[in-house]
Amino acid sequence: MAYHNITVEIADYVALIRLNRPDALNALNSALLAELATALTEADANDKVRCIVITGSEKAFAAGADIKEMSEKSFVDVYGEDMFADSTDTILRIRKPIIAAVSGYALGGGAELAMACDFIICAENAKFGQPEINLGVIPGIGGTQRLTRFVGKSKAMEMTLTGRFMDAEEAERSGLVSRVVPTAKLLSEVMAVARKIAEKSQMAVLAGKEAVNRSYETTLREGLQFERRLFHALFATEDQKEGMAAFLEKREPQFRDR
Numbered sequence: 633m634a635y636h637n638i639t640v641e642i643a644d645y646v647a648l649i650r651l652n653r654p655d656a657l658n659a660l661n662s663a664l665l666a667e668l669a670t671a672l673t674e675a676d677a678n679d680k681v682r683c684i685v686i687t688g689s690e691k692a693f694a695a696g697a698d699i700k701e702m703s704e705k706s707f708v709d710v711y712g713e714d715m716f717a718d719s720t721d722t723i724l725r726i727r728k729p730i731i732a733a734v735s736g737y738a739l740g741g742g743a744e745l746a747m748a749c750d751f752i753i754c755a756e757n758a759k760f761g762q763p764e765i766n767l768g769v770i771p772g773i774g775g776t777q778r779l780t781r782f783v784g785k786s787k788a789m790e791m792t793l794t795g796r797f798m799d800a801e802e803a804e805r806s807g808l809v810s811r812v813v814p815t816a817k818l819l820s821e822v823m824a825v826a827r828k829i830a831e832k833s834q835m836a837v838l839a840g841k842e843a844v845n846r847s848y849e850t851t852l853r854e855g856l857q858f859e860r861r862l863f864h865a866l867f868a869t870e871d872q873k874e875g876m877a878a879f880l881e882k883r884e885p886q887f888r889d890r
């Protein structure tokens with residue numbers, strides 16, 4: 633499919649999806665969100681993809697939902713179409729790992745998109761925020777729920793109610809991002825992480841993602857049981873035999889996703 637608002641490159645079993653509306657700081661309009669949903673779904677189904685990276689430009693990962701597109705809509709419009717439901721729910725159905733590589737602004741829907749990925753690595757110039765309060769609304773793609781889980785109630789509440797931005801250092805300290813890297817090296821660092829994930833047994837990677845995500849949806853007791861059952865299930869794979877044999881034989885494992 634030809635994309636107009638994103639670009640997609642696949643190399644070394646990693647799909648790199650770049651948000652590409654530079655004139656609007658990658659604001660998430662409906663066309664971009666639809667293309668992103670299609671690209672993610674295609675990457676998930678593509679045997680040549682084992683990990684997905686979403687990034688933007690150096691100045692902006694994404695500066696939020698597209699305010700121009702939304703500004704004239706009525707309650708009936710947005711409730712009627714259930715704005716943002718379809719396109720953003722797609723990401724939850726993707727089974728392969730998705731890394732957000734954030735440089736510059738990740739605001740509103742941009743921060744929410746990054747948080748919907750499996751983890752975030754950001755550049756030193758990153759700025760995260762939920763400034764919807766300045767527009768007379770609140771976050772609508774998961775900000776109040778996911779930011780609170782990432783950074784706790786106090787910071788999430790302050791950011792939601794004041795619109796203040798969080799810089800990269802605070803984002804790392806607060807657990808919003810897994811790490812911060814020099815701005816010029818963001819993509820090379822993230823692609824190296826993605827390639828490392830792509831080398832693992834895909835069965836184990838899918839199970840690991842599923843188990844970590846389950847921790848957000850269930851009780852500790854249920855989550856521990858779910859994790860243990862998946863752990864047990866991986867003993868049915870050839871990759872478990874290969875991984876453990878390779879360790880004992882002091883060699884690199886050759887995983888075959890079986």
Ligand code: CAA
Pocket residue numbers: 655656657659660695696697698699700716737739740741742744763764767770771772773775
């Ligand atoms: N929607 C539409 N257009 C946007 C945009 C957005 N969210 N953010 C930036 N743009 C556009 C600007 O309108 C401008 O376009 P023009 O040149 O045509 O005027 C262009 O991108 C460049 O932006 P600025 O001139 O404002 O750049 P700056 O460097 O001075 O400021 C900024 C950068 C601080 C990110 C500022 O653009 C800004 O505050 N953007 C809006 C951030 C925001 O409020 N995001 C939340 C959106 S609502 C939302 O996301 C709801 C939800 O939860 C689902």
